Amino acid sequence: MAIETILLAVGPGDADRLDRLAEETIDVAGPTGARVILGHVFTREEYDSALDNLDFDRTADEVTPDDVATRHSTVRELVATLDEAGIEYGIRGRVGDHGESIVNLAKNVDADRIVVGGRRRSPAGKAVFGSVAQEVMLSAPCPVTFVRADTK
Template sequence: MSTILLSVDNDESRAKSQAKSLTRLDFDPESTHVRLFHVFTDNPSGASVTQVGSVRRAKEILENAGYAVSLEGQSGDPAEEILAAAEEHDVDAISIAGRKRSPTGKALFGSVTQEVFLNTDLPVLLTSASTTE
């Protein structure tokens, strides 16, 4: 069985696009497990990953396509948590969505996508920041 770590942020349209993109790839839903992962950067009220709309939307799309889906939420630095979860769960690939940012924005603030991509030996499935319904 293959395991994919699909990391989603709070953007529901981006999470839906990401889940739909995964269903279009040549993975067998019966032999692929998707770990739907969300990183809380600020969670003072102790929200659960099941309360995040983007997580619920992506889960619905993946389950409707026949994938087994588990949910996980962590708090901290998104790139560090994504990489730690990928290692902990021995996943076969990481799926993340890029954001449209200027070169200056990337240089000043970094990029989760860039950090994950540069710090893993795993395949990284990158979904475009532009979304379509």
């Protein structure tokens, strides 16, 4: 199976692992020539906060989740890294439940691989708080690469 599209899912907790996420994505996208879709999912509260923080004029034009994702700092940092590596990419933003939205986005872009970050959690922590990465791994339409933050 050829890898043509990789969904790199990023969210509010990924700032400490952006280098690792980029590295793992480039390691696959470079040799395969795959296009990377940078997907940023916001809850409604995160989206409203991002609109305020990024100084969007809500009265001038309709602002889309793609617009907000494009200006988000984590996405801009990843874009710079992908540009430097010569990787083709697109940016998609979504508002909704993180795990479910990542899975739906993967289906919409016909992803051949998903790269998602996470942190180490105890089984009890996962049961109580849930895990976006776990939900993605269990529901994804394609293989998932899980990237954990460096533990130094």
